[in-house]
Amino acid sequence: MLAVFGGGLLVAAVVVGGSGGVAALTIGVASATLVAARRGAGRGARSAAALACCYLLGLWTLLAAGVALWPLPLVVAAGLYTLVSRVRALELVTDWFAWGRGGRRGWLQVAAVVPVAASGLLVWFAVLGHGADTQAAYRDLLTDRPVALVVAAGLGFALLNAAAEELVYNGIGQRSLALDLRPATAVLVTAAVFGGSHWYGFPSGWAGVVLAGAYGLLLAAVRQVSGGLLLPWLAHVAADLTIFTILAIAWFA
Template sequence: MNFSGTGRIDLPEYKAGGRERFFIFLSITTFSIAVFEEVRALYLVPVPLLLFLLIGFQFKWKSLFYLNIPLFVLTFINIFPYGKNLWPGTLVFALIFYFFTFSKIRNAGLLRWLARGEVSKQVLGLSALFVLSASVALFLWFYLLDPDISDIKENFPKGDIPLLIAAGVGFAIINAVAEEFLFRGILFEALLTAGCSLFWALVFQALSFGILHLHGFPRGWVGVGLAGIYGLMTGLIRILSKGIYYPILVHIFADITIAGIVLFFAK
């Protein structure tokens, strides 16, 4: 597949300059290492992200500024005890701050990603393939590695089956929308404004998505690899569909699988 052309996706109107590009890459790298407990314990992530946000504001580097709004808010919340246990609520909260400036972001030409996109046989076929392969991979990871996910299970409600199903579906929808907005939306867009080709924007956002699953589901370094591959899958759907809706739909099915495993199979 040729990623060199621009016909498969609406590229952002905003183009970052050389110094802004450097800080965009640095912001995403800094955000990605927030997953490590040692870094979080020393408050090493929110401080530089706040600095990058202020630099973006001072120099009117719009892509850098708007990128760091959700990144700073999210990492700041996560330094507090139990902050990481409120996921995806913490991410939703960070995105609310981002969308407070919706009209300004749109006027800056940085909201091309927030589009329904186009459906095609290729998009539908790959979406079905990715849903099936992700579900199988998640079950295999759970049964073969027997991971301890008791901390995740504690965050889900306990009750009758209808309540559990409603909670699982609700989690799947909210988590899928929030994560796709951040990774296949905001981060992907920022990488494109920084001059990345579609191929490298696809790779870099998938790397960040994978690393941030070190303590998630799937977890561990195997989980990082699986989540990274999944980030490539949903990123590819975003490119081919020219929008965010179809990656969200694919992601919802994967998260329904995760919720089902946590609620009905995990100890």
């Protein structure tokens, strides 16, 4: 039960972290308390709570510096967790990174996930996304820039964003939860965290949370089958490139 609570803290951290001060502080205190409760909580639950703490601390630091563009909060969270997990007394998960194996089944999953994700993004944007302006900060950064720079920025963002989200969600997060929960439950909670983080993303709102959660479920399943992060990262990069293409056409066409 504490493992689900730890996963819930992580979900709450990515959803509330930058928008509700009191709520985020409460989540941070609860996460820190769970990390400190070594005897009463499983290693996976503590690790998920520690990741929530690292995410909130990184996010608040970046907000104070005025540079909290996504996915920087996740990059900082992964770095902080890597440092904190070296404190042996906390007994946190450290063996969360693995490239995994390809295999025919894994590559077939990727081949199926990529077109499904692209189709879902196109449909969402056509039906609901035209009025959404959640990515205005990126648009302002790229306005009046050379085409080559815009393309390079889009490719760089896709590679970095996919890496950051996979490291945090399907890396640290799923590995931690899988210690205390059944694999299927760990996958579901991981997908919930991924979906929640897209409340302000692309796609956004409740539709975005549901669509991103479903996509996160597919990525988490690829992570389970392949035993590592390489294949879900590749599938994720393809989806982010689709997002960039949609946005670039909408902004600059």
